[in-house]
Amino acid sequence: MNTQTANKKQEVAEETMRITGSEAIIRCLLAEGVDILYGYPGGAIMPVYDELYKFRDQIHHVLTRHEQGAAHAAQGYARISGRVGVAIATSGPGATNLITGIADAQIDSTPMVCITGQVFSHLLGTDAFQETDIIGISTPVTKWNHQITKAADIPEVLAKAFYIAKSGRPGPVLIDITKDAQVSELDFKYEKCTGVRSYIPIPKTKPESLSAAAELINSAKKPFIIWGQGVILGQAENELKAVMEKAGIPSAWTILGASAIPTSHNLNVGMVGMHGNYAPNMLTNECDVLIAIGMRFDDRVTGSLNTYAKQAKIIHFDIDPAEIDKNVKTDVAVLGDSKDSLARLLPLLNENKHADWLQKFKDLYAIEFDKVIKGDISPVKEGLTMGEVLKQINIETKGDAAIVSDVGQHQMIACRYAEFTTTKSNITSGGLGTMGFALPAAIGAKMAAPEREVVAIIGDGGYQMNIQELGTIFQQKAAVKIVVLNNEFLGMVRQWQQLFFDKRYASTEMTNPDFVTIAKGYHIAGKRVTKREELADAVKEMIASKESYFLEVCVEKEGNVFPMIPTGASVSEVRLS
Amino acid sequence: MNEEIKTLTISIYTENNIGLLNRISAIFQRRHINIESLTTSQSEIEGVNRFVIVVNMAEAQAKKIVGQLEKQVEVIRAYYHKDEETIYTESCMFKVRSALLFEEPQIQNIIKDSNARIVTVNKEFFVLEKSGKRNEIESLYRDLNVFGIMQFVRAGRIAVTKDEMKVTEMLQAFNNHNN
């Protein structure tokens, strides 16, 4: 085994060298530009950890406190940076603990490579200690997965893993590596993967689809854009903005599309979906041309499909052909990369204003403001609201923070009220709705973008699902700002119990610990706010802190999130109370 | 609109990888689609496998399934075809007591009329192999069942399509692009 090489400066191996499988793994990671990875050691992955030790000045391994934390941290890293997040774990329970994060990355199209150790190949299938069929388990929730049993296969398979994870519609890839493949030697040479013959990452854009789309848009009286994360993943923010502005199209976003266009933009009319804004939901059923860009008509966006935008012609821009006509039948499908398609669409569009149509959005916003928003963000009643906390955060961060939210009422409030100036700033578990996501994801986000303010907004329930990651924050000195909006309830479930189950609050009320003391135990400064007068200063103090800071805000116990489209109802059946 | 349930043959060209069967069957299982039959074999292209899967479903749904199949990294191409667009066959085997050949002479006619082939005969039993359409196999089954069948097994449908698949061209295009 050639250990001297470990201390030398790494270069992408031009020359072949004889090294162990585990050293090869690290060299592959370095060749892919990986600077940070998140994980947890154990028997079947120890040879790799030994190499991580030797290469510790070139690659930073972050020990999380749970493998689920490692997976979510890798997701947070990927979501804020657009780079591939990497998580690593041992076989058996280490590998299975990654699964929730992998499933989350799959449904939210997050580029991630997970490496798991596996028992010796001669033990596969014998129910060996900590053997689990992680390939079988992860198959439905990965874009691709593969088990390596020979050291010689490591460079090619890992190169392919990174290529697949980040190309086309991104997603998680899991590579399972047996211990014998880690400890035996290979002739190492790394070549980046540039293509896989069975895989077309970006489908060709048909010029006639673009002209058909342009024709529909140019003749539309009430065009309406709904964009999704495809705009962010495709780095098409500027192209989208140019299209919106030239054709004067009111544009709304899905939860994962948030922050691609600044909140303050005149044509940004808010969020669609179950707890989205009143105007874009209502007017989905009034527009004449609906232009969906990099979004997938999730059921939380569409409500009942039988009544969804039936009056409109539908144009769907997507990189994934399987999304076309999956839920909503399209009139014009534009396949391809969003940046490229939108850039090519722009010159085909006529300049337009649609002032009256835009005014309708503003009018409905005024109704929503009056009935919902005012009371949320500037309440006069007793009891703190989640909305006023978000408003204070907006004031203190000037909308420049990355907001990492967990799942529940606080998430909907965060996505509704957080103001964004910068893209890739809304990091939340959209498709899977994974409680426990935010704390570790915020760690990953902060480490990937240390220059940015990262504020995690978490419920008292979800906080306790990965609260152990406070240990990672402390050890890594990750300056994450943690806001727990404590309503002493699994609030979102309680809201449904109130509205649809006659207030039978089955197992949703929580007796919580002293969260500030827990943070103190991890040497994280913190404060609990129970009164409105204390809020502004506390938020200011949190944002001013150079280190991690914990802020618990005790909010009203039984607040509800509105507007709301009940499950199965039409987008135009929005409830404002 | 395309909602009529039909028998459809789904053909999938894939890389030759363990694990892919799992990935493919999961796409059907998740959506509660019953697989009538599934066969996998080498295809006309070296190193490329072909799955032939028979399902009963509406064309609109088959389109979505084909999309989900093609989305898998190691699936090269997937198609669905109606019966009239393919040439297909099934095959089966019967194991029958040899004594019946002498006790029940009409069995010999049944075998002849059915175009079944005798694979082997010994003192105790003989084995018939028959390929053809499902109804022919079923009819032979009914005829023999009167006398007693020791074992019966039927393989899944195999099918070739009338029009070209163009998989080779696709792989060629990839090679040209990457050289």
Ligand SMILES: Cc1ncc(C[n+]2csc(CCOP(=O)(O)OP(=O)(O)O)c2C)c(N)n1
């Ligand atoms: C892992 C997981 N388990 C269960 C749920 C179902 N669920 C959705 S929201 C919610 C309540 C969240 O409570 P809390 O974290 O306190 O946030 P709040 O709604 O009170 O703001 C639950 C249990 C989930 N989304 N994820």
Ligand SMILES: [Mg+2]
């Ligand atoms: Mg709560």
